[in-house]
Each structure stands twice: as structure tokens, then as C-alpha cells.
Amino acid sequence: xxxxxxxxxxxxxxxxxxxxxxxxxxxxxxxxxxxxxxxxxxxxxxxxxxxxxxxxxxxxxxxxxxxxxxxxxxxxxxxxxxxxxxxxxxxxxxxxxxxxxxxxxxxxxxxxxxxxxxxxxxxxxxxxxxxxxxxxxxxxxxxxxxxxxxxxxxxxxxxxxxxxxxxxxxxxxxxxxxxxxxxxxxxxxxxxxxxxxxxxxxxxxxxxxxxxxxxxxxxxxxxxxxxxxxxxxxxxxxxxxxxxxxxxxxxxxxxxxxxxxxxxxxxxxxxxxxxxxxxxxxxxxxxxxxxxxxxxxxxxxxxxxxxxxxxxxxxxxxxxxxxxxxxxxxxxxxxxxxxxxxxxxxxxxxxxxxxxxxxxxxxxxxxxxxxxxxxxxxxxxxxxxxxxxxxxxxxxxxxxxxxxxxxxxxxxxxxxxxxxxxxxxxxxxxxxxxxxxxxxxxxxxxxxxxxxxxxxxxxxxxxxxxxxxxxxxxxxxxxxxxxxxxxxxxxxxxxxxxxxxxxxxxxxxxxxxxxxxxxxxxxxxxxxxxxxxxxxxxxxxxxxxxxxxxxxxxxxxxxxxxxxxxxxxxxxxxxxxxxxxxxxxxxxxxxxxxxxxxxxxxxxxxxx
Amino acid sequence: xxxxxxxxxxxxxxxxxxxxxxxxxxxxxxxxxxxxxxxxxxxxxxxxxxxxxxxxxxxxxxxxxxxxxxxxxxxxxxxxxxxxxxxxxxxxxxxxxxxxxxxxxxxxxxxxxxxxxxxxxxxxxxxxxxxxxxxxxxxxxxxxxxxxxxxxxxxxxxxxxxxxxxxxxxxxxxxxxxxxxxxxxxxxxxxxxx
Numbered sequence: 001x002x003x004x005x006x007x008x009x010x011x012x013x014x015x016x017x018x019x020x021x022x023x024x025x026x027x028x029x030x031x032x033x034x035x036x037x038x039x040x041x042x043x044x045x046x047x048x049x050x051x052x053x054x055x056x057x058x059x060x061x062x063x064x065x066x067x068x069x070x071x072x073x074x075x076x077x078x079x080x081x082x083x084x085x086x087x088x089x090x091x092x093x094x095x096x097x098x099x100x101x102x103x104x105x106x107x108x109x110x111x112x113x114x115x116x117x118x119x120x121x122x123x124x125x126x127x128x129x130x131x132x133x134x135x136x137x138x139x140x141x142x143x144x145x146x147x148x149x150x151x152x153x154x155x156x157x158x159x160x161x162x163x164x165x166x167x168x169x170x171x172x173x174x175x176x177x178x179x180x181x182x183x184x185x186x187x188x189x190x191x192x193x194x195x196x197x198x199x200x201x202x203x204x205x206x207x208x209x210x211x212x213x214x215x216x217x218x219x220x221x222x223x224x225x226x227x228x229x230x231x232x233x234x235x236x237x238x239x240x241x242x243x244x245x246x247x248x249x250x251x252x253x254x255x256x257x258x259x260x261x262x263x264x265x266x267x268x269x270x271x272x273x274x275x276x277x278x279x280x281x282x283x284x285x286x287x288x289x290x291x292x293x294x295x296x297x298x299x300x301x302x303x304x305x306x307x308x309x310x311x312x313x314x315x316x317x318x319x320x321x322x323x324x325x326x327x328x329x330x331x332x333x334x335x336x337x338x339x340x341x342x343x344x345x346x347x348x349x350x351x352x353x354x355x356x357x358x359x360x361x362x363x364x365x366x367x368x369x370x371x372x373x374x375x376x377x378x379x380x381x382x383x384x385x386x387x388x389x390x391x392x393x394x395x396x397x398x399x400x401x402x403x404x405x406x407x408x409x410x411x412x413x414x415x416x417x418x419x420x421x422x423x424x425x426x427x428x429x430x431x432x433x434x435x436x437x438x439x440x441x442x443x444x445x446x447x448x449x450x451x452x453x454x455x456x457x458x459x460x461x462x463x464x465x466x467x468x469x470x471x472x473x474x475x476x477x478x479x480x481x482x483x484x485x486x487x488x489x490x491x492x493x494x495x496x497x498x499x500x501x502x503x504x505x506x507x508x509x510x511x512x513x514x515x516x517x518x519x520x521x522x523x524x525x526x527x528x529x530x531x532x533x534x535x536x537x538x539x540x541x542x543x544x545x546x547x548x549x550x551x552x553x554x555x556x557x558x559x560x561x562x563x564x565x566x567x568x569x570x571x572x573x574x575x576x577x578x579x580x581x582x583x584x585x586x587x588x589x590x591x592x593x594x595x596x597x598x599x600x601x602x603x604x605x606x607x608x
Numbered sequence: 609x610x611x612x613x614x615x616x617x618x619x620x621x622x623x624x625x626x627x628x629x630x631x632x633x634x635x636x637x638x639x640x641x642x643x644x645x646x647x648x649x650x651x652x653x654x655x656x657x658x659x660x661x662x663x664x665x666x667x668x669x670x671x672x673x674x675x676x677x678x679x680x681x682x683x684x685x686x687x688x689x690x691x692x693x694x695x696x697x698x699x700x701x702x703x704x705x706x707x708x709x710x711x712x713x714x715x716x717x718x719x720x721x722x723x724x725x726x727x728x729x730x731x732x733x734x735x736x737x738x739x740x741x742x743x744x745x746x747x748x749x750x751x752x753x754x755x756x757x758x759x760x761x762x763x764x765x766x767x768x769x770x771x772x773x774x775x776x777x778x779x780x781x782x783x784x785x786x787x788x789x790x791x792x793x794x795x796x797x798x799x800x801x802x
Contacts, residue, residue: 013632013642117647141643141670174645174670175632249670256668322673340675345693346729351686352718354619354710356655394715557715562654565709566716577716584752 014178016171019142020081020109021046022178023149027105029053030076030190033064035434036463037083038118039172040111044081045466048475052187057466057475060404060434061086065093065108069162072106073202074192077153081109084125085403089435091128094162098132099212100202101160105153111167114292115319118169118462120384120403122317124293129164129270133216135223136164136270137232140251142176148267151232158226159219166269168292170249170319224271232267235280242309242334243284245277245301250292253325257336258290272300281306288334292320309334358389360563361537361587363457363502363529368395369559369595370509371424371453374516378422379414383407383436385428386461386531394560398426405435411450412443412522422516425452430460430468432485437492443522444493451515452494452524454485457502457531465533489524496521502529505594532587540588541605545579549600552576556592556601564592609768610640613672614661617691618683619708620654623756626781627681628659630760633777635663638769645670654711656687680734681763683742683755684708689726698735702763703727704742704755738762738801745796754786754793761797771798 014022020043024032032055034044048055058064061082071078082090087110094108110128113119129136137152139145145167152163200208227233239261246254247266254263264280266272281287281301286309289298294316302308313328314320329336358365368390371380375397382388382398383406391398400410411425427436432454443450460466467473472482489497496518498511508527515523530536545567552571556564556579563585566577581592581601593601614631618624628644635642646659660671674694680701682688688703695701705723712718730737740762742755749758757778764774775794779787 011636013629013636013644115647169647170645170670173647174643175629176643176667176670177636177641252668252670321671322669326673340673341697342675343693343695343697343699343733346689346726346733348729349689349721349725350718351690352710352712352720354654354656354686355712356620357711359654393711393717554716560711560715562709562711562714565714 008181010180010182011177012180013175014142015042015173015175016139016142016145016167017042017173018046019145019178020149020165020167021050022180023146024079024107024153025050025053026146027150027153028077028187029079029153030104031068031071032056032079032081033058033067034081035059035061035064035086036460036466037061037086037111038463039113039167039169040081040083040086040109041463041466042172043109043111044475047079052189054189055475057468059469061089062093065090068106069093069097069102072102072104074195075104076192077105079107079109082111083119084110084112084123085119085121087125087128089404094128095132096204097162098134098216099209100204101212101215102156102162103160103196103198105156106162107149107152107156107165108162109165109167111169111172112293113169115169120401122293124296125164125166126269126296127294133220134161134163135159135268136166137267138166138248138269139171139267140248140265141171142174142178144267145171146178148232155223159223161219166248168249220271224273227268227271227273228275230268230273233273233276234265234267235276236263236265238262240284242286242288243280244288244290245280245297246290247297248292250290250320250325253320253322254290257322257325257329258334266297269297272297274304277301277304277306288332290314290325290328355392356389357392357560357562358386359532360561360585361532361539361589362386363527363531364390364455365559365561365589366503366505366508366591366594367453367455367527368397369505369591370512371395372397373509374422374512378424379419381407381411381414381423381425383425383427383431384462385431387426387428387455390426394558404431405439408436408439408443408450408452411452412439412446412448415448415450416446423450425450427452427454428461429454429456429458429470429485430466433469433483437488440489440494440522441492447521449518449520450522451512452522454524454526455502456485456526456528457534458536459531459534461531461533465531486524486526489526494522494524496523497526498524499526499528502527503589503591505591537587540590541603542583542586542588543581543590543593543601543603545581546600546602547578549598550578551598551600552578553597555595555597559591559595561592563587610665612663612767613676613678614681615672615677615679615691615694616659616661616681616683617687618657619687620657622657622683623753624657624683625659627756627760628661630774630777630781631661631763633781634769634773635661637773637777638663640664641667643667643670656690658691679763679766681759683759685723685726686710686720688730689721692730692733695734700736700738700766701730701734702738702740702759702766703730704759705739706743706755736766738766740797740800742797745800746793749793749796750789754789757790757793758797758800761794762801764794765798765801
């Protein structure tokens with residue numbers, strides 16, 4: 001920490017997500033809810049550390065937003081955080097919340113993922129603000145993330161509407177200095193006053209919707225008027241031969257690559273301050289727009305009749321970088337420094353790729369090892385989680401994957417449309433509670449003969465280990481009620497349910513066979529084994545390879561475990577490498593031991 | 609020193625992100641502005657991890673531009689080779705000589721190049737190449753989990769920065785019970801640089 005100026009202000013390095021949490025806490029947020037999703041996850045994790053806030057994991061993003069909306073109707077300041085595609089899940093409520101309005105401030109954090117580092121698409125969620133007709137704030141570093149979050153609550157209450165705070169991976173997962181007031185005064189949680197009824201706002205029956213729509217339209221004009229002089233939109237005058245309009249993290253690239261030129265930095269990306277834009281455009285020789293993903297601002301500026309230089313030189317695909325902004329500037333003949341001189345990439349030796357892999361000990365390994373053996377007459381409908389890696393070698397056992405919970409619905413549709421193959425849906429525990437329940441009910445109701453494999457690793461693993469209804473532990477660390485998946489499946493009407501140990505290779509295979517033999521209706525295979533990063537994971541003595549016995553058949557390599565390596569020893573006849581186990585990586589899960597046809601792998605130090 | 613661009617690279621689980629956190633904090637402690645940036649999530653499971661750290665009086669982008677990295681800090685040999693083209697001509701490479709086999713090698717689709725071949729390729733491109741046997745030194749210090757501290761020790765010796773600033777930033781970041789082992793690991797890394 002670095003002390004600056006007054007004694008009570010400290011400069012601290014915070015990620016964008018931590019800064020959003022800090023800003024929300026400073027804004028007296030009372031309730032916050034989220035479903036984990038990269039790059040948004042740490043917002044709620046961080047917020048749960050502050051006193052006086054009730055923060056929780058919701059079972060999905062719509063539930064998170066609905067919960068936040070209820071709190072805001074009651075007068076509390078409330079926040080819902082989600083990744084960009086999570087907003088799609090919550091969109092049904094979000095669109096109507098624009099009409100209902102709110103009492104307490106309601107902030108929806110949308111963490112977009114340009115570059116699709118951890119996502120299924122690169123959608124630009126500024127469009128939601130325009131679509132739903134409410135404001136969108138777009139911070140460019142952690143300090144702004146803190147300030148804009150505070151402002152978002154104020155704006156939401158001033159204009160009685162939800163406000164989107166839009167982050168991106170590069171903001172959420174970058175750290176930059178934030179000014180923090182020290183010491184942070186502890187705050188007690190304050191119960192709400194009695195509910196103030198406002199059915200003419202909050203009960204959005206058609207008559208209310210028709211009456212509220214003009215209010216929504218007027219509100220947009222009011223917010224636009226406010227934004228004309230709001231400090232979040234600011235001009236940094238420089239060389240006036242070029243004026244650049246920019247927002248979000250793109251501003252940081254502009255200020256480095258195009259240093260010295262005039263910049264209009266837009267903090268409120270919807271609705272735009274049109275007079276300010278005209279004033280800026282009128283005082284520079286040429287206007288350029290640099291923004292990440294869609295030409296959201298650019299199209300609106302062009303629609304105002306303002307000429308924008310270059311025919312969209314800034315790429316619309318992928319994350320922006322300093323290099324891409326420089327490239328675009330050079331292409332459009334804006335005067336910038338040439339690209340730096342580059343060191344040649346290594347070409348003397350071939351560099352093997354390093355794709356992600358299931359961890360040593362992962363409870364998904366034995367399932368996928370078995371699943372790929374039935375690939376010939378089967379279709380695998382996948383879902384979102386670590387088990388999406390089932391698509392990668394050596395398993396290559398996933399044929400479709402689109403969104404959270406979609407595995408079950410897609411499997412159902414394919415089967416009902418007449419597929420003669422065995423159709424599997426593969427879904428994780430957290431994803432099952434997110435959006436797997438209703439498609440399973442649908443499969444029972446419409447009687448499709450599909451096999452739903454629920455890979456229950458007792459955590460939301462891909463996002464770094466978050467709790468969910470199936471673990472029963474809340475975000476605040478309280479022991480709640482754990483919902484068991486097998487009884488839920490039976491209660492939904494599934495007649496064939498198998499429960500298996502995730503590391504029981506033969507048992508899983510038998511269950512797969514039995515499930516494929518089911519004559520009617522969906523079957524559920526529940527594969528239970530805790531993720532290696534949970535406290536429930538049971539580490540056992542590491543295994544070793546007896547090189548005398550090993551025939552270099554390669555069976556163990558096909559379980560795709562990073563702890564299984566090629567030894568230097570080769571088989572005299574085939575010349576193939578025998579196996580060896582890295583004792584630092586091995587967790588003793590024994591999957592390789594079980595698949596070895598000649599019992600060359602054994603557990604050290606006894607069985608337990 | 610008033611300006612540095614670092615690129616930390618390695619394999620998920622090696623402590624790359626913690627090390628880059630500490631490096632960013634050191635920049636701030638030296639009175640500069642500091643920013644860092646990385647990507648979490650899907651790629652992290654045994655995949656490549658990259659983290660950018662920048663120090664300057666005023667930092668814009670949280671990521672470096674290719675060709676402007678002053679110090680490439682590689683926690684794994686193959687990753688040093690993969691990322692060396694981000695270096696500015698004349699830049700420094702600090703590399704942990706540990707080899708971690710990617711799945712593509714294990715399943716037989718690819719071969720891991722010989723260590724010497726990689727080091728020669730790095731030597732040709734870097735102004736200065738510093739090799740550190742992080743795994744051995746960390747084990748000697750008390751735990752193989754302190755590899756990242758060993759590497760920070762080596763990095764601190766390469767840069768013109770006071771050792772105390774680094775050491776303090778490290779002990780502030782790690783649990784108190786690991787103070788001693790991390791201080792030892794840091795010094796061993798620092799002394800390993802000739």
C-alpha cells in the first residue's frame with residue numbers, strides 16, 4: 001500500500017472486479033447476487049468479505065437479477081453480477097425492469113469477454129442498454145470501476161431504472177491503483193422499512209406496460225441530457241488534427257498509441273451525449289472512433305451525420321490490444337509511432353502446443369475414458385464446465401455445446417427427431433441446478449430415451465471453486481441445506497437413476513451399458529466425486545509403473561492425465577515408450593491403474 | 609529505473625499469477641504507477657498462463673505490446689521459447705529450467721525439444737539470459753511450492769531494485785507461517801544470478 005496526500009487515503013492495487021465490489025460497498029449496497037462466470041466471478045467473492053452486505057450465489061443469473069430486483073423494489077441498493085452470456089439468461093427480467101423502474105438502486109454488472117478467453121461468444125453487451133433503454137457505464141481501469149459503480153447506484157435511483165455497469169475481461173482481471181479510504185468503517189446490516197406498495201409500477205400487466213413505456217422513452221432523453229455535462233464523459237484536448245472518441249479499456253490503448261491527440265472519453269456509453277460529441281467533432285479536423293467489439297458508438301456518431309475517418313479500421317473481432325490499435329492507426333494513416341522492432345519467434349525447434357487438460361485426479365477422467373469407448377453409435381451433447389474439455393484429445397467425446405443447461409434439451413430434441421443413436425447429455429452439478437432441471441422435466445414429460453450424465457464434482461469448478469445448491473454451503477460460508485441430485489431426478493419422474501463413484505472405471509462402464517439398454521424415458525447417471533481443489537477430495541498414495549511388466553501398450557496415455565509421462569525406456573519389440581508417473585502431480589486416483597491391462601501400475605505405500 | 613514491462617509466463621498451478629501480483633506491488637512500492645493483467649478460466653487447467661506487469665510514472669494499457677517486454681520471466685522452459693518473441697531487442701529472459709510435459713507430448717503427437725536447444729534459441733534472442741533451477745533451489749529452501757519466490761529472487765538481482773522492497777512485498781503476500789522459507793527461497797534465487 002502506498003500512502004498519498006491525506007493520511008486516510010491509501011493507494012491499493014485492485015482488480016477491476018475487486019474495485020467494483022469496493023465501489024458497491026462504498027455505495028451502501030445491501031444485497032448482491034450472482035452466478036459465477038468468468039470474468040465476473042470475483043465481484044461477489046470480494047463483496048462477500050465486506051460487513052453489512054448480504055452477498056450470495058444464485059442458482060442462475062436470472063434468479064440473481066430477480067433477487068436483486070426484489071431487494072431494489074423494497075428500497076435496498078442491490079447488485080447482480082454476471083458474465084456477458086449470463087445477461088442473456090437474465091434478459092427476460094432485465095427488459096421488464098426497465099419498465100417497472102426501481103426504488104433502491106439496481107446495478108447489473110455485465111462482464112464481457114472480448115477474445116472469448118473463457119466464453120462461447122464475444123457478444124457486446126452495450127447493446128442491452130440500447131435494447132432495454134437504460135444507462136450503461138463503461139469504466140477503463142480499476143479506479144473508474146470503483147467510481148462508476150458508486151455512480152451507477154446514484155443514477156439508478158435518480159432515474160428509477162436498472163443501470164448496466166459493463167466490464168470486460170481486461171478490466172475485470174487487470175489490477176491498477178485504487179484510492180481507498182482507510183480505515184474502512186465497519187457497517188452493520190440494516191433491515192428494510194415496511195414495503196412501499198407501487199403496483200402501478202411493479203406489476204407489469206399490459207395496462208401498466210403501456211402506461212410505463214412513455215416514461216421509459218422520456219427517461220432516456222433525461223439521462224442523455226444529464227450525460228451532456230456529466231464528468232464521466234470528458235474531453236482531453238490535444239493536437240486537434242485528429243479527435244478520437246473512445247470508451248472502456250480501449251481508452252487506455254488510445255492514450256498510449258495516439259498520445260497527444262484530442263480524446264473524447266465516453267464513460268456513459270448509452271445514451272450518448274450528442275451535443276458534446278458535436279462540439280468535439282466541430283473542433284477537430286477529423287474524428288475517429290476506437291472501441292472494442294461492435295461499432296456501437298461509431299454507428300451512432302455516423303448516424304448523427306458526423307464523418308468518421310477510416311472504413312472501420314479497428315478490428316471487430318477479438319480483444320483490442322496496443323498492437324491492434326497501432327496497426328489500425330497506421331492503416332488509416334493516422335500519424336503514430338511505427339510498430340516496435342520484433343525479436344524473431346523460435347523456429348529452430350518445433351514448440352509443442354499446451355492445450356488445457358483435466359487435472360491429475362480429476363473426477364471427470366474415468367467417465368470420459370469410458371464414454372469415448374461407446375462413441376461409434378452415440379452422440380454426445382455437452383454443457384459448460386471443466387468437462388467441456390471432453391471435446392479435446394484424448395477423449396474427443398463431445399459433439400455439441402451451446403449454452404448453460406442446453407445439453408439436456410439438445411439431446412432430447414435430437415432423440416425425438418428420430419436419432420437412432422444413443423444420445424447422451426453431459427452436464428455438471430452446478431450447471432444442472434443452473435438450467436438443467438427444467439429440460440430434464442421436459443424430457444420426462446415428453447418421454448425421450450436419452451441418457452443424462454450428471455458429473456457431480458461438488459463445486460462450480462471451472463470458475464475456480466464456487467459453492468452451489470448441491471453443496472449446501474453459502475457464499476458467506478454458512479452451512480445451508482444441500483440438495484441431492486439423485487432424489488431430485490427421481491422426483492422429476494426419472495425412473496432409472498444410477499449413482500457411481502467417479503473413479504470406478506468398470507462401474508461407470510456398466511452403468512453406461514445399462515442406461516443404453518433402458519427401453520423408454522430418460523435415464524440419469526450420476527457420477528459423484530469431488531473436484532481435486534475441494535477439501536473433500538481424497539488424496540491417496542501415488543502410483544508407480546513397474547517397467548519390467550509395462551508393455552508400452554499406451555492404454556494409460558489414453559486417460560489423458562498430465563501426471564502420466566513417457567519414460568525413457570522403450571519396449572524392445574515395438575520401440576514404443578513405456579509409461580512413468582510424475583510423483584509430484586499424481587494424486588493416487590488409480591484410474592490409470594484400473595485401465596492397465598497387464599497390472600504394471602501399482603499403488604505405493606499400501607492401498608490407503 | 610522508471611519504466612519496466614514484464615511478461616510472466618508458465619503453466620497453470622506454478623504460481624505465475626502470485627509472482628506477477630508481487631511484481632506489480634513492488635512497482636507501486638518503488639513510487640511508480642503499476643498495472644498488471646492476466647486471463648483466468650478455461651486455459652488455466654494445465655494450460656499456458658501469461659501475466660503482464662508494467663511499471664511507469666503513468667501506465668495506460670494493462671498489457672504490454674509485443675516487442676516491448678524488458679524482462680520475460682518464464683516459469684517453464686518451453687514457455688520461455690513460446691513467448692520470447694514478445695521481448696524487445698536486447699531484453700532479458702529469466703527462465704526456470706524446469707520442463708513440464710504438455711499433453712501433446714505425453715500422448716505422442718509432439719516432442720519436447722532438448723533443453724540445450726531451447727536455451728541456445730533463447731540465447732540468440734535475449735540481451736541477457738538468466739537460467740535458474742527453480743525446482744531444486746525451492747526444494748533446498750524448504751518447499752517446491754516456493755519456486756515462484758526463487759524466480760522473483762533471480763529477477764530482483766537482474767533489475768536495479770533494492771532486495772528489501774521485493775522481500776517485503778513477498779512476505780506481505782504469503783501466509784506468515786511461510787515467511788522464513790520464502791525469505792530463504794528469495795535469497796537463494798537472488799544469489800543464483802551470477
